[in-house]
Amino acid sequence: MKKFLFRLNESIWFTPTVFTIFSALLAIATVLLDTLYIGELVDTLPYFMLTTVDLAQTILGTIAGALLTMTTITFSTIMVVLTTYSSQFSPRVLKNFISDKVTMRVLGIFMGGFVYSILSLLFMREASIDHNVISAVVGVVFAVVCLAFFAYFIHNVATSIQVSNLVADLTADAEGVLERYNKLYTNYSHALLGERPTVSERSVQYISSPAYGYIQFVEFEKLLDFTKKNQAHVEIHFPIGGFVTSSDRLVTLYSDRECELDLKEYFAIGPEPSADQDIAYSIQKLVEIALRAISPGINDPNTAILCIRHIGALLPGALSLCSSYTQLTNEEGRLVIPNHQARHLLHQTFSGIAHYGREDVNVLVASLDALERVPDHVLREEFAHYLMAHFNEDCLVPLDQELVTSTLSRILV
Incomplete structure (x- = not known):
């Protein structure tokens, strides 16, 4: 449904x-x-x-x-x-x-x-x-x-x-994605795993993708009901937003019972990504607006700064979902979902901004402020140095240098 x-x-x-x-x-x-x-x-x-x-x-x-x-x-x-x-x-x-x-x-x-x-x-x-x-x-x-x-x-x-309203709407959509995942994790026993979980010896079925395109939507609850009914273990090999072809192995089914899993009932695959379950794609929309704003043709850094601030507000929730795998358990059934990696998500978010905003100190400071919200100190420090490595420090006058140093001191504490 x-x-x-x-x-x-x-x-x-x-x-x-x-x-x-x-x-x-x-x-x-x-x-x-x-x-x-x-x-x-x-x-x-x-x-x-x-x-x-x-x-x-x-x-x-x-x-x-x-x-x-x-x-x-x-x-x-x-x-x-x-x-x-x-x-x-x-x-x-x-x-x-x-x-x-x-x-x-x-x-x-x-x-x-x-x-x-x-x-x-x-x-x-x-x-x-x-x-x-x-x-x-x-x-x-x-x-x-x-x-x-x-x-x-x-x-x-x-x-x-009006760009402020558009950015607010995109942020609300991303918050809706986080809320749906939190609701899913509340309703089912879950574990965030750093490595692929091992599976006991069972009969194995490798199921290829029914179509080619981006994974737009997965009915997790319906899949969990399937695993419960058949006492099965289902492992998905691509995250939401991943691109698959008909030759790719999309799902591995482990079960001692005779059962068939029709992926068309559980997966929506289309020609472009969807932000309905993909938090990375939701953030990417904000990133693209920021990159368009700081392009030489438009040259609107204030819009880019607005987008970066909204991205910073989303990062704690988005990073809380980042792990190698999420395992959902429903009595005797299990569902394993691959996730976006935290480092990959941060790199995808800040690489373009660091490259195209490398001569605007206000964009740099806004990016550093967004990084301050990252819970992991190691990632915070790594990407702060990443932003500074891209920035053209020859553009900094003493007042700019003082502002950047003050912002860095808060991040690297």
Whole structure:
């Protein structure tokens, strides 16, 4: 079920489709009400809720044309925002705007309003209806709701392209990943291991990847239920976000029972990484925005510093998940998951920033401040020296040198 919900969340068609189907059903229900039951309700409804068939056709035709125009404007606005995201921030954050609930709901309600108006016009004929109808009033209410959503959409676009809001949203997404892992570790007995655990002698099955691409999502709870049911030990050989091909051994299954493990039921593999379970990819999005900001074409170090500060806030939680392996236990079943290494995560985070920000002392100080949050003193010291080795110290004037020395003294304590 979680894999299915993940696929729905990744798709952009689901919400507009739901709104369109609902609008089609509303149109059918309204037409049935106008043709079969309106005579019984005429005396109970206010006069302004009923119109003649001619007036209803005119109103619904006008609404249909207006909503089609608004849908076109909305789609054009979405394309402009996507271009801005790609050119100024990072192509990896496009999905954040595309999958935004507000964006999809606005597009869905415009499409739904158009479908309602067209279907109502299709079934509304003077020959079959010789009394006043309610379809036009429902269409007007639908149009007012669409207008309110359009105003909210413009507000959402204006705020979403502000880099501070985008960075805050990406940080919230990363915190959501950490929260899901902490919940998983709370619900199951777990151990963070530095080495691959040994397995007693059992029958072994080597299962290759069902597709090629990035591992986007794994149903850990469902896999643990499988291990419990079959008293099995399942070992995954690639971490979340790893790239696999159909020739790669993705899973090893140890069990004395006859059982089959269909990886398509438990793994979502796609053409690009997903931040739903991959904390390294969540942080990488912030890193890419920082690198784009300090590039010569944009030259916006303050945005880079903002991203680095948010990265620093995420590092303690992210590093707490870093170990060679995580072993989850469910009674007689075990699941072993490979993790990102702490040194690899820190290198992936700071290597680009150290290279492209090597002549900006404020970027250097912000990076050192982020490292101060790293719990491991050895890693803190190692990457502090790593940043200093990349920095062009010829750019430092005495005041800059004093600031850097003061920051280093806090880190190397």
